[in-house]
Amino acid sequence: MDTDPTTPTPHEPGPAALDLSLPAGHHPVRRDHSAPTAHEPASLDHPVIGADTAPGPGSAPRLGPGTAPGPGTAPGPGTAPGPDRPRNAGGRPPGAPPSRRPGAGYVHGYSEHEARRLGDQADTLAALLHAGTHYRAGSRVLEAGCGVGAQTAHLVTASPGARFTAVDVSADSLAQARARIRAHHPAAAVEWRRADLHDLPFDDGYFDHVFVCFVLEHLGEPLRALAGLRRVLRPGGTITVIEGDHGSAFFHPRGARAQAVIGHQVRLQAVAGGNALIGRELQPLLTRAGYTDVEVRPRTVYADASRPGLVEGFTRNTFIAMVASVREEAVAAGLSSAADFDRGVAELRRAADEGGTFHYTFFKAVAVNP
Numbered sequence: 368m369d370t371d372p373t374t375p376t377p378h379e380p381g382p383a384a385l386d387l388s389l390p391a392g393h394h395p396v397r398r399d400h401s402a403p404t405a406h407e408p409a410s411l412d413h414p415v416i417g418a419d420t421a422p423g424p425g426s427a428p429r430l431g432p433g434t435a436p437g438p439g440t441a442p443g444p445g446t447a448p449g450p451d452r453p454r455n456a457g458g459r460p461p462g463a464p465p466s467r468r469p470g471a472g473y474v475h476g477y478s479e480h481e482a483r484r485l486g487d488q489a490d491t492l493a494a495l496l497h498a499g500t501h502y503r504a505g506s507r508v509l510e511a512g513c514g515v516g517a518q519t520a521h522l523v524t525a526s527p528g529a530r531f532t533a534v535d536v537s538a539d540s541l542a543q544a545r546a547r548i549r550a551h552h553p554a555a556a557v558e559w560r561r562a563d564l565h566d567l568p569f570d571d572g573y574f575d576h577v578f579v580c581f582v583l584e585h586l587g588e589p590l591r592a593l594a595g596l597r598r599v600l601r602p603g604g605t606i607t608v609i610e611g612d613h614g615s616a617f618f619h620p621r622g623a624r625a626q627a628v629i630g631h632q633v634r635l636q637a638v639a640g641g642n643a644l645i646g647r648e649l650q651p652l653l654t655r656a657g658y659t660d661v662e663v664r665p666r667t668v669y670a671d672a673s674r675p676g677l678v679e680g681f682t683r684n685t686f687i688a689m690v691a692s693v694r695e696e697a698v699a700a701g702l703s704s705a706a707d708f709d710r711g712v713a714e715l716r717r718a719a720d721e722g723g724t725f726h727y728t729f730f731k732a733v734a735v736n737p
Contacts, residue, residue, distance in 0.1 A: 501526050502526040505529070506576055576607070583649075593608075594657065605735055608732045612728060615727055619718065632689065670724065
């Protein structure tokens, strides 16, 4: 059931009150492998535009070099841009490898452990976050920033007749996503596309719906990304955006060291160009990007000993694991000593022990392209 979001009281400051700058002379250890360099290939081991099932009506067909895209088709690598899809300001044609964008990075890294954490998070929260999200058979749906496919798996389960295009800037993440869906949902109609959210290689109004989950928090220009997504969404089409907000993390037993390590994660994400508190901003962001009928509802997670699945799947394996993963960066940036960081994580883990409790709020927004 949807509930009102919890906010810090004057006596219980959350991470939002933190100074997000790093100590003078310190720089975070960057693990930004999300964008390819000039020496990185533009494709995976398989074609960039591909599907485990043959494209059907309403899908973006494969285009070979020199093939002229027809109405409503997506230009492929090497395809000359048409009048509705000009080259960008830098002269790079659509479909070419995206450039590295300063200030945008995935602060959690791209390890196997992180891929497992994302999977645990998606599986644990599927009923909470995906409730009410269903697309009609034949609908063209863009999943923007699909990552390792953790959310894709739940999208195709809920809407087996929809035709999905999953986009991410990371070749490695796309490969993992494709393998995940092929193994667990072999009949799903998913096409995989490597692209930059700021320069999507699709015609105006191509998609019926857009789904974005845990992506805006990692972008330096979320408003620009939302505006770009609106361009490829047909008039009357919907966008669904889901984001968290670390300022909504409340737990018992409460401890200053535990609160501090959450704050370190928030600060590091800000330095990397992101915003771990973005959930509270979805309504104004979508409105400023030109969407209408914006409706935002909080989706609250509460875990205690009576809900062992949430304690294990969310408190331990999602939230605490996420905070613990920035230990190296926090120490290198001078935010904490290794010993103090470890004490903070140990203190946070008490919320997952007998007698502990944990609360967190996600925000789910649905809006319309007028």
